[in-house]
Each structure stands twice: as C-alpha cells, then as structure tokens.
Amino acid sequence: MTDCTLCQYVGSFVRYYAYAWLIGIAVWFLLILATKVGSDGNKFKYYAKYGMIYFATQAFATLLTPISLLRPRNPINARIIATTVAHASTLLPITWELRNARIxxxxxGAVVMAxxxxxxxxxxxxxxxGTMRDVISIAKKEMLFIIPFGPAVWLAGVTFINRKNRSSAMKTLDGCKQKMIKKGYKMYLYPEGTRYPERGMLPFKKGGFHTAIQAGVPIVPVVFSHMYFIDAKKYIFKPGHVLINVLEPIPTAGVTKDNLDDLIKRTRDAMLSEYEKLSAEMDANLVDPKWLRTERSxxxxxxxKKSG
Known part of the structure; x- marks a missing residue:
C-alpha cells in the first residue's frame, strides 16, 4: 500500500499540536502553583502572576492559530483569543466591574482611550x-518577529506599525481610519503613551487625537480605577477589584488641528476627574468590612441608562 504523504503531514501536525497544548497546560499549572508560593512581597510570586498574563496571551494566541487560519485577519479571531485570556483573571484572582457598557x-467607529x-x-x-467587539489593536512592528507569537497575532488581526518610519506608520494608520469609517471598528489606545503606576495620569500624546480628527470619529474615554492591589516597588500583587467606567463619547466632527489642544484637555480632564471619583470610591470600599466580604463574579x- 502506498503511503499517503498528505496523511503523514496531517498526522505529524496533529501530533505536534497536541504536544504543544500539553506543554502549554503544564507550564500554565506550574505558573498557577508559583503564585501560591510565599507571602505578599515575594518576588517569585509577584513575577509568576505577571507571567500568567504574558504566558496566557502568547500561548493562547499561538495555540489558537488553526482558528485564525480559517479566516485570516478577521477580528473575530482576536476576540476569541482575548475572551480566552481574560478568564485568567479568575485565577489571579482579579474581578472587574464595567459601567455604562452600552456606550x-x-x-x-471610534477611538477608545484608556x-x-x-x-x-x-x-x-x-x-x-468582547464588549467592544471589532477592535483594531496596534502593536509595534518589532513584535511581529517574535516567533511564533508575532505571526500568530498577525493572523488573528493585530495591526503592526513601524514607528521608526513615518511614511509607513501613516499608511498603516490610514488603513485603520478606513476600518473605523467604513466598518465601524474601534481603535484602542493609551493616550499617555507609557505606563504610570502612581495615582493620576501623565500628559496625553497627540497621535490618537490626530487620528480621531482625521477619521471624523468620536473619542470614547474608558477609565480604570487605581489598581491598589499592585505595588511594583514592594513586589506585591494581591487579589483585587477594578472599577471601569465608560464616559460619553466626545465628538470630533468639525474639530480641526487648531482645536487639538482643547480636545486633548477636554478628554484628559474628563478622564482624570472620573479616575479620582472611582479611586475615591474604591478607597471607601477597602475600609468597609461588608464590601470586603462580598463575593463578586x-x-x-x-x-x-440611556440619556434623554
């Protein structure tokens, strides 16, 4: 009987794919066990919790590549991966409370800023x-060459941008604008440009606002309360709860570059004010024994509620 070459290739792929899942599950359980070792302030425990987040993101994006191959670059692929990774918060454990989700x-078609x-x-x-649905997620081009993670998330629909080449970056952003205008996608950005672990917010960069004005789409501010349960200086990563509020969209129709600074100030002021409210609410919760005992999903x- 003549061997079926295609059958052999398929068989090898299935076998190695199964091995990859077994290795991924084994590493995942080791990370979970590592998060149970030691007391708060233990570096090993602290980095193990972050390791769960990074590993879940990279492993599931890679292991779910066959789904992405069925419909390359489809935003549904990224949504499936994101939904799978999001469940990792159950094991940290972190709980989330989203308000005004209807927005x-x-x-x-909007630029979502958090x-x-x-x-x-x-x-x-x-x-x-899952609530935003079709999302344009942007990553720096260097991540594309992290094998196999980069190609896997490219297939899942992540957009890579070459920040060192202005003309290339502008071409990429033009494509994103068209998706927002014609298909109603949402672009998710961090206007501060970098992480700020202290209470408050850094000044906002202009790039995302330029994009919103040029596309003529609204800005949707999303504010996360202060993550009180993480202290990088003391290597503390405790269980915690995060309040998230979605603010009313800020229109950009009729806004020009001349009004850019006013648009940035309006957005940042609204987000900072809400951040302070949410963080104050969380501070009050943390001294309330009843709230601390409450079981949360x-x-x-x-x-x-819809206005008007």
Missing part, C-alpha cells in the same frame, strides 16, 4: 474586548 456596545497603569492593562483590554456589566 462601547452601541458606538460604531488610562495606562501597568501591564495589567493588557488583561483589562482583553476583558473589554469575574466580570460584571452595567449597561447604564
């Missing part, structure tokens, strides 16, 4: 992904 659900506190924001974006959603 993220109903707004079509405050940026730590690498935990990666998980925060994953938690929101991994992710609770409040759609909020």
């Amino acid at each position: 993220l659900k109903e707004t079509k 405050n940026h506190q730590s690498s935990m924001d990666i998980l925060g974006m994953m938690v929101l992904w 991994r992710f609770s959603i409040d759609d909020g």
